[in-house]
Amino acid sequence: EVQLVESGGGLVPPGRSLRLSCTTSGFNFADHGISWFRQAPEKGLQWVGLIKSKPYGVPPEYAASVKGRFIISRDDSKSVAFLQMNSLKTEDTALYYCSRDGYYDVSGYPTFWADIWGQGTMVIVSS
């Protein structure tokens, strides 16, 4: 069974850092990109960023709201992805999800979609 489990959330004061982990199992981690999303309480979904599998040789991509503060990385040997969150702001308070990016062929074009999600880990930024 494919599983993703987020961990590392908690309560942190503004300006501090936190590192989230996305521990996976049940699929070949090295073959897949991983995306991070967040959802503030009672709000909609927001994309945080993504990291593609190593063969693509491209850097991670980030939403404008977190670029320069958040860093996504991966450890293929342990099937884990990370979200390093620095200079946290109160508006970063949210439930953070990671997802597997599955490969889907759309009319001959390769596309990637968040097809398996974890259950999320809550991050609260507050003094």
Next chain:
Amino acid sequence: EIVLTQSPGTLSLSPGERATLSCRASQSVSSTYLGWFQQRPGQAPRLLIYGTSNRATGIPDRFSGSGSGTDFTLTISRLEPEDFAVYYCQQYGNSRLTFGGGTKVEIK
């Protein structure tokens, strides 16, 4: 950044009825990169539709997607009790991914 606007915000329907959800983009979106997600209360989102009209694995055929350019639609032909949830459209382009604000489908 492409803004996706979903309407209506809330749709009140009865089981067995047809639901039509709209997603309008602020500029043209590649249909290859337009998808829909379902989120039930207390659960993580689930991929429903990718590439505008392709159902993800295990998604029943009462769900269908259509559209092009700036206007996209998710249709649920006959609502089942488990379909009452929030639905989000999503697009990816120019290394940016955005979601619409969501449509809540509630029981009338």
